[in-house]
Amino acid sequence: NGQEDEYRDLVESFVRWSRENLLQLNVTKTKEMVVDFRKSKSPPSPVCISGKEVELVPSYRFLGVQLDNKLEWSTNTDAVYKKAMSGLYFLRRLRSFSVCSRMLHMFYQSVMASTIFFAAVCWGAGIKAKDANRLNKRIKKAGSVVGCKLANLDEVVRDRMVLKLRTIMDSPSHPLHNTVDKLRSSFSNRLLQPRCSKE
Known part of the structure; x- marks a missing residue:
């Protein structure tokens, strides 16, 4: 065609x-x-x-993110899950050597969280509930090893999306600035839901 x-x-x-x-x-x-x-x-x-x-x-890794031909995120979640499991293993090994909680938390943030939440703004809102639950279980398990409650996937994705939107709205030179700015309410300064036209 x-x-x-x-x-x-x-x-x-x-x-x-x-x-x-x-x-x-x-x-x-x-x-x-x-x-x-x-x-x-x-x-x-x-x-x-x-x-x-x-x-x-059927799928391709681009800039560290697995994209598939159905535009689903299961392949990417599987890759992230494997990395989280390996990070959790090392976190447990560190705890077995009586490393303090502060250092365990630092290891979690620098090794595990950086791999779990890499490009989460792109895929975080689009993954299936079962995939999100798998990742949240690993985060919860890491929290029990570290000894404190860690932010789950939904919280991190929401915070990072808000930060990204603020960056776009505060930067007139950003390519998406005009698009996002049009969605701003003139009364409350909140973003309105975009309306889709079906053609």
Whole structure:
């Protein structure tokens, strides 16, 4: 169809631009991920670069976040969960050496929390309840090892989203400033729910 032709033209244009600017594309490292929610899906014809087919993948890791072709976050949650389990193991090992609670908390914040909450603004509000519960159980377990209550996933995501929104609203040069500013209520200065138009 027309959209697929436009997509192929964009790929060809990018390949041409790369050649003109003396950039060599490594086709073996190049992946293609198709997001398609149509009910009647026909498999896309393969993209070829320099006579080689580009591998079609169901998920892809981009900037440390696992994206999948259904735009769900289960794959990413699995990866985060594995990292949390390994961090929890080391946290327990530290406690077994009678490390003080303050140092355990510092280890949690620097090693476990940084991996669990990495890019949480992107995926935190979109994950399934069962995935959120899995991560919250690891956080709760880490809290029992450290000896204090730790902020759960919902609290951290909410705080980070508010911080991100404030940054956008306070910076007129931010690309999303005008979009977010239009949602501001003239009376209470709160953000209004955006209205979607169905076309």
